[in-house]
Amino acid sequence: MSDGHVFSLFGAELTARASGVLWWAHRRILCVSDLHLGKSDRLARRSGIMVPPYETADTLLRLQSEIEALAPQIVICLGDSFDDLQASDSLDPAESACLYRMQAGRQWIWIEGNHDPGPVEFSGAHLAEYRHGPLVFRHIAETEAEVSGHYHPKAAVPLGRRRITRPCFLYDQHRVILPAFGTFTGGLRSDATALQDLMRPGAVAVLTGQTCHVLPMPRG
């Protein structure tokens, strides 16, 4: 129980933070996945459903507090940063300003995701994937030594007759998959086939929330 769980991936010492961001302290890299900014706007545009339009500001505020706490040199957004390419236009001036403030004075990398497969309006590098030291950062897991997102993993822990389900990191010796950071995001349970196939025996889940809880990846 702490606000971060440290593990090693191909020699890189990484911290899975309770907030859902990954912190590579030695390289001062903060990595975050699946922000889904502009989700409420896209829902309204595509289906007429008008959910509370506060999730973009909420997501940015939580990211800002991590950036203030850690002062990273590099911020990597692992894809699906925007709910779609049009959603990147939907940020209101205050939200955009918040994003610009966070970008100031550091390197900012947008990795493309399936929701945002092209450059967005905001400054920073737009890449399909990014290598740094022994690791590669991309949206969807495919090889080894990689940091990815996309699946929105969550894990369930039975407690007596109750079951507590929270977004989680999943890692084994080969890869780490980040939880979705966006406020309006659901999750895929760790016992789903896609995640079962990706993660090797001995994989670990790190539950996020107020504090971290570490457990063997639940496999159903």
Add this chain to the structure above:
Amino acid sequence: MSDVLPAALTDWFSQKGWQPHAHQLHVMEARACPACLVIAPTGCGKTLAGFLPSLADLALSPHTGLHTLYVSPLKALAADIKRNLRGPAEEMGLDIRIEDRTGDTSATQKRRQRVNPPQILLTTPESLALLTSYSDAEHLFSGLKRVVIDEVHALSESKRGDQLMLSLAALQRICPDMQRIGLSATVQDPDQIARFMACHPMPCHIIEAPQGPLPDIAMLQIDAPAPWSGGGAGYAIPQVLQEVAQHNTVLIFHNTRAQAEIFFHKLWQLNEDNLPIAIHHGSLSRAQRERVEAAMVAGALRAIVCTGSLDLGLDWGNVDLVIQVGAPKNVKRLVQRIGRANHRYNSPSKARLVPANRFEVVECVAALQAVRDHDLDGEPMGPGPRDVLCQHILIAACAGPFHPDDLYVQVTTAGRYAQLTRAEFDSCVDFCATGGYALKAYDRWRRLQQTEDGKWQLRDPRAAQRVRMNIGTIQDSDRLKVRMRGRGGRALGEVEEAFAATLVPGDSFLIGGQVVRYEGLRDLTVEVTKQPGKKPKIATFSGTKFATSTQLSQRILVGFQQKDWPELPGYMSDWIALQRHVSLLPRADRLLVESFPHDGRFASVVYGFAGRNALQTLGLLLSKRMEDAGLDPLSFVATDYAVMLLSLEPLRDAAGLLAPAGLRDGLETWLAGNAVMKRSFRGCAVIAGLIERNMTGQRKSGRQATFSSDILYDTLLKYDPDHVLMQITREEARKGLVDFDRIEEMLARCAGRLDHKELEGLSPFAAPLFLEMGRVPVQGAAEERLLAAETARLMEASGLNKIVIAPVR
């Protein structure tokens, strides 16, 4: 015979050798009244009374198009009336069509009905709301003369009724002379139902049929004493079986599906004569329910174990006994259930009560007395819920552009919306148009837009399809189907998603009277295998719990003030007398609090008699206060009568603990994060159209699930706490599951008069509370601690804790 009936009808009555009842003729005489409420016990031709004026009209002059609309809360009832009305109509020589239109009607049939409507259409509130959403509604309903609302007393207690009244307000604009006839069982306050169903402020004529003979109702004589606690009533099974053997057909009512399942299971274990006994409740598959209903009609069953699913519905003439298992909680429901026995006018219904525990013995005796006194419980009717209004506004927009001034006037003709302010109405329109958020974000994608003449219309007409898909106020979104494993496995019924989430493979539970083993979840279906003979590991799925009504609680409290209790079994009066001796008996005008040490801990018992839901809420609020006061509360348990809190430190200041002002603050702030609020929110959000039915819930499928409505609630709480849906949720919670209104009522009747008995040990009334199931652990830091312990255990058991790298300092 009377001259108010045309010849075709009088002839029909004479052919049958029948006489119209007085109340049937009164309805005929009241044909000019804009609204008319018929109150009559079951089995005295109430339905025919509702249809007589229309049959008379149609006999006198043919009518093209829709003449009469009949609305019932049950699809089955609509189908049944269709069968039962076609015969008489034919015999009277009427050339009319009588058809039903419900969720079960085919699309072809529905299309045909809109082009060429029958003279009499039988439908449900949801199907009617859907009809009013089409642009041809004006044409379809233009000739409508009358609407007959069946079981209006039941509808008046649910949002389905509110939706119906808003739909009728829309119809009344199309056909101003439309007459409303409501059919109701006996109720405490007929005027209230009349106000509910009339077109406000027009009058409603009330016709009351004479009451039938007094029912033959008593406690079931059982040899064994009632157990101290619990709700199963297993001790009564031998006597219940005996009653089944001695009667034609017995309905055995239970308050919850879970209790019905357990009782049914135990009944069959002792059913040595193999009496044909079946089970019927709302979670069973439709096929299974229909099989049971058909067997019942065919007279093949000797008993049915059932729940509220049979409170309303078809008349089964051969039921000659009703057994109510568990305290009835509500006198009105009890009377209704008693009426299910013997559907022949002027013969008494027979019913027996089976209390499940000792407090329920007291409650059953109080209920018997209330039935004899005709003292039914009635909750005052509050203002109409605004989530239903939001849905109505969207439905109106589907039918065509509307002017807000017109719609406001129209809505306020529905009794429960008569006091709706223009500001409240406008906030609902704003919600439908833009989401109604403090942050104006949806100007571009708004759902409704205003035209130059001030009318509102759908921005994108295709949105109508989505609105129609979500019509209705019944909440059934979070159920999962249960099916036998294997190809073509039989459907058994449904369980709540929350219950399914607690299952692990190998768990066994009861459904449809059989023990099944949980195998897994596949394609949103719970797969099970048979596991005969084994004791179910998990009691069964959860369900609605009724709270004992205010009137009944009051009667119990008054009963305690008697000198002795000759109407109770000896062991019961001894128990009550002992409580009087050791402590005090609870009173209506004073609040009794007991505290005493027990097993190294301290128990505090508040005898609130405010119903289970309110006392559960009180338990949550008081445990928070005890935590603040440093009493280290551990858990609490609530029943309909009392809440008991366990703590590490003794309670000294009972008056401080129960000070009203702080309790209200607690409700506003701390309770806001409670799961009950989130559940209420989800219901309101679906009805109001914020989220769609298929958007809610956390489903495990191949893709990332959609996010849960809890996140929306948390977001609104944080950024827009006064949003209209949050207001609606709070209003809802004050009644329903949180039931804070009854805590207020309890505080008001005691008005600070509090007796705090500090005892050396447990009191006779407190003893059963220690045996109650469903103790609630006090939340907070506890959850994180438990989670930490469990995850550490899992890491250790797997050996992974040795591999994981410890943080480098």
